[in-house]
Amino acid sequence: MAPLKVGFVGTGIFASDFHLPALQAIPEHFTPYSATNRTKSKAEKFAEKAKIDGSKVYDTIEELVKDDQVDFIDALVPVQHNYQVIKTAVDAGKPIIIEKPLAASLEDAKKIVELDKSTKVPILIAEQWVYFKAIELIKERLTKIGDVVSFTHKAIQQWNPNSPFLQTKWRQNPEHIGGFLSDGGVHQIALLTEVLGNIESVSANTRQLRDISGDDDILFSSVKLASGAIGTYTYSTVFANNKPESSLIIYGTNGSIYLDYTDKDHITIDTYVGETTSTNPQHIEFKEDLFSEGIQYEFENLYEAITSNDKSILKATPAKSFHHYAFFVAAIESSKDGGGAVKVAQL
């Protein structure tokens, strides 16, 4: 089978520095074929890097989707445009992969889910964390620790004033609810809910610490899951000098599981089984770089869905992404309300 021809919509840093290399790494499956960007010169520059023929740089997405040769759309646009871009692709019968968070508002997010249900055209959300190896490894071990009672999920990443993402105008002036919080934090919520199921309600306090964030950028919350389990979720990428920690700890009636993914080269899962202390947890360690490998998992997942004509195998669906985003909508509402418990919108 010939490689799928990719049409890029939005050619910013994440397209050129992450998506393009990931696609180019699997030339037997993908060929960069076409591109469009609001600022055409940027699309042209991208096309050069991607070895896309100049004639395939289009002025608009509408022109791009009309090109019969385009097999699917790789869209990386400010999320407030997600719904319109998805609709344009789907109307033209083009499968699409699009960035998280799902939308700028819960209403738009819902419209995307409904559109997804109404069509056989694959719509994949670029939420690479649902492919995180840790998920299956933890799920295999969950039965050993009895019923899940509680959890803590903490993600304190190191403040990086030189991050290219900080310079992105749409992140500095976010139109989507949650700003940097939902842009970054949906990943941990994806991991949490893949392992422990949906979230029922959240009581959150949020704050804005850095002007450049454009909106609240730290979140401390108390969370209740649909399963009845309770826990906390803590998120920040903006604290001053600290010891980064990315961990998901799960407490069950017969033990506990510790995932530490602070260091992508030494991700560990420690499983403590039984009633009382053992000094010898079952320990496993592995490497996984979700920033690079995760993107390849996404494209492979999409490739399978397109070539088998079966969108049911997509792992990062709009419905899941809706839930991840709805968590932040509820958390922001909670914080504005002084930290009260807010139900997370369910589909």
Place this chain on the structure above:
Amino acid sequence: MAPLKVGFVGTGIFASDFHLPALQAIPEHFTPYSATNRTKSKAEKFAEKAKIDGSKVYDTIEELVKDDQVDFIDALVPVQHNYQVIKTAVDAGKPIIIEKPLAASLEDAKKIVELDKSTKVPILIAEQWVYFKAIELIKERLTKIGDVVSFTHKAIQQWNPNSPFLQTKWRQNPEHIGGFLSDGGVHQIALLTEVLGNIESVSANTRQLRDISGDDDILFSSVKLASGAIGTYTYSTVFANNKPESSLIIYGTNGSIYLDYTDKDHITIDTYVGETTSTNPQHIEFKEDLFSEGIQYEFENLYEAITSNDKSILKATPAKSFHHYAFFVAAIESSKDGGGAVKVAQL
């Protein structure tokens, strides 16, 4: 000066196994002198161990406080009796040290604070954590990390089915709000508030995991301080096999401080100063066993207050203890209310 003569009211395991040895370790300051217990045979057995003359084992606290020789009361009774016991001691002009949590209800707790304000008789709460060396060490370092923005305080201690405290009837059938949660958890709140100031509100989820606890025994919460800082507080001593963690982490605008007191023989404080990551925090390590040393600090504090006739030097006041307890009253109310934000009662 002659050693102070101690009258014990309540002679259970904490009196005989912890208070008595702590007092006996400083014979130049303290002499066990008298005792009373609801079950007199227990007071007699205690008297034997404490080398208290049999004639000084009284039937009631009222008799005990009438003994002119008693210099102060060391009361260890189910906390629902705290107010009455304190009042009996104060009315007789006897200084008293009494166990936490302060009372069985917020109303009683308030009455104790008011009584304390109305008298020159020293009333010390046996909250040994306010003497924790870590408090001063952290406070000295706080200015280096700028304004405090956030914190996490996590106390997951190992489930110990053989703990003698689990067998205490008044703990299994608690009459005080919060049960095991407030009985144990006030310590961490004492540490937190000594360092970061009072708590304004809490959004909590609590659960009962063990029948023997008699009431809720795990707590996950989102907390707002009077200073505006936000954080989480997590507490359990009842989880199945796990990796215990006792830590207070403070995030400031110019760095962060990590207190890890999981292991009393290796308590560490790591201070990270500045805007971006340094791999070399300032590191200090020390030992402190609050269970034994802490009790001595309390008695020394009380000794100073009695002999100098100055109760203002007492560190664990009823007013502070009221706040620690009020936190749990608010947390339990929050959990019953589905996790909404509840203001912590202020004096």
